[in-house]
Amino acid sequence: MTEEASRAYSRSDRTERRYATRTLVVIVVVCVAAVGLCVLTRLLFGPVRSWTNVAILAGVAAATNLPSRLSSRRVNLSLLGVITLAATPLGVGAGIVVIVLASTLVQLGRVPKRTLAFNAGMSTCLGATGVLIYDAIGAPVLPHPTPAGTREVLHVAAGLLLADLVQLLMNAVLIGAIFLASRGVAIRETIGRLLRTGSGAYLASGLLALLIFVAWVPAEGGPLTLLAVGPSLWAARWALNREHEEDTAHLRVVDTLNAAMEIRHPGAGTHAANAARVAEWLAAEVGTGGVRKLDLALAGALLRLDSLAAEGPDPAPVAGAATQRPARALAGVDFLQHLLPVIEHRDDDPSVQEATQIVVVADAYAEARERLGDDASSRTAAYRSLLAAADGTYDPGVLAALGRLLERVDPIPQPMPTGPGAGS
Numbered sequence: 001m002t003e004e005a006s007r008a009y010s011r012s013d014r015t016e017r018r019y020a021t022r023t024l025v026v027i028v029v030v031c032v033a034a035v036g037l038c039v040l041t042r043l044l045f046g047p048v049r050s051w052t053n054v055a056i057l058a059g060v061a062a063a064t065n066l067p068s069r070l071s072s073r074r075v076n077l078s079l080l081g082v083i084t085l086a087a088t089p090l091g092v093g094a095g096i097v098v099i100v101l102a103s104t105l106v107q108l109g110r111v112p113k114r115t116l117a118f119n120a121g122m123s124t125c126l127g128a129t130g131v132l133i134y135d136a137i138g139a140p141v142l143p144h145p146t147p148a149g150t151r152e153v154l155h156v157a158a159g160l161l162l163a164d165l166v167q168l169l170m171n172a173v174l175i176g177a178i179f180l181a182s183r184g185v186a187i188r189e190t191i192g193r194l195l196r197t198g199s200g201a202y203l204a205s206g207l208l209a210l211l212i213f214v215a216w217v218p219a220e221g222g223p224l225t226l227l228a229v230g231p232s233l234w235a236a237r238w239a240l241n242r243e244h245e246e247d248t249a250h251l252r253v254v255d256t257l258n259a260a261m262e263i264r265h266p267g268a269g270t271h272a273a274n275a276a277r278v279a280e281w282l283a284a285e286v287g288t289g290g291v292r293k294l295d296l297a298l299a300g301a302l303l304r305l306d307s308l309a310a311e312g313p314d315p316a317p318v319a320g321a322a323t324q325r326p327a328r329a330l331a332g333v334d335f336l337q338h339l340l341p342v343i344e345h346r347d348d349d350p351s352v353q354e355a356t357q358i359v360v361v362a363d364a365y366a367e368a369r370e371r372l373g374d375d376a377s378s379r380t381a382a383y384r385s386l387l388a389a390a391d392g393t394y395d396p397g398v399l400a401a402l403g404r405l406l407e408r409v410d411p412i413p414q415p416m417p418t419g420p421g422a423g424s
Contacts, residue, residue, distance in 0.1 A: 019181065022181035022182065023114070023178065023182040026177050026178050026182075027118045027178075030174060031118075031120070031121035033121070033125055034097075034122075034124035034125045037124065037125055038097050038128050040132065044132060044135060045094065045132070047093070047094075048094060049092075049141065050091040053091060054095035054099065057086070057099050058099045058103075059102065060083060061079070061080050062106045080103045080123055082205045082209050084099055084100070084123065084126070084127035085127075085205060086210075088127075088131050088209075089134065089141055089160070089213050090141075090213070091141050093131055094131075096124060097128075099127070100124045101120065103123070104116055104119070122171070122174050125174065126171060130163035130166065131163075133159075133162055134163045137159055137162060139159025140156060156210070156213055160206050160210050164202055164203070164205065164206035164209075165202075168202040169195075171194070172190070172191040172194040176188075176190035176194070184407065271367065272300075274370070274412050275362050276362075277300075277412060278300065278361075278412065279358055279363075280300070280411075281405055281409075282361065282398065282402060282405065285401040286354065286397070286398060300359050300366075354395070354398075357394065357397075358398055361394050361395065361398045364394065365402060368386065369412055372385075379410050383402065386402070
């Protein structure tokens, strides 16, 4: 290994170790805070008022996180937030931690331990904070299924709504902290993005928790409420799993297209995979709002498909020349229609300008990396080549995001050097 490459590997290792240490510190702090909030909840709220409700809700929380029979690995509809929020007016109190632990234990072996620890600590913090906020405004707690009047139901609704809003803010702060520690993403950016994109989901969770309470107490359904509400919740999870199966099928179609292009143009498949990977990482770094990371990965993989399918030699890539590709080969593919403005780089469509710039930068970076080689120093050289391009070729904000990303990790896998000079 050359001295420059060796320094680059060492620098990358030090960066990764620093982020790993910071991540561990945040996880420990969150878990300690969870324990402290549980103790505070016990002191202020008093003992658990209905262990029966705790046991029932813990069982439901565990059941919602059992492995899905479908092939989804990305989408897992966790109802833990809804359950812990609904448990608040049912007298669970500090028993929130039991519900969280039940949900966590069934995921052992399927989820990395650090992720489990952080998720458990965060869920406990959110649940305990919700109990404290609910109790602070004097909202009623009904540990047994006794009738509740309209005034009590409205009081419960107000308490759950306030607890829900506080949990939304706290969730954004905790996620922002772990992103800052593990990836170096500015906490303000993460919080802003989560508040913009997650508010609707939290509002839905609060309404669903209120529905469970109303069916449990005023309607006197008791634990049988879960038999009525449960099927709807599992149906929602099934729908999300089906959506993921469609995504998987789409990815396989794109992989097949790129494999065919690889046969005709050696190296095209590798470039498509690299561009897709960089586009997906960049999408997560920038935060693309309504445009999914998967969609940008597909667009990155397909950006050059039309030129590769043309007769004659493969035209040399030109920075920023995506406007010349009408994506004729994709015009008849239904599930790619919403991506055509991105792939064709239509500057007249403001709604996809940011997504288009992400894909263009990802494609250019992947091409530069392939041109400069696989050694560790090519990461910096490729990025500098993009910075040195003509003004206006690439979006400055996307380039800055790529720079932040490359400081932490290289989205394109680097084969370790082998041969006589390796390790020297």
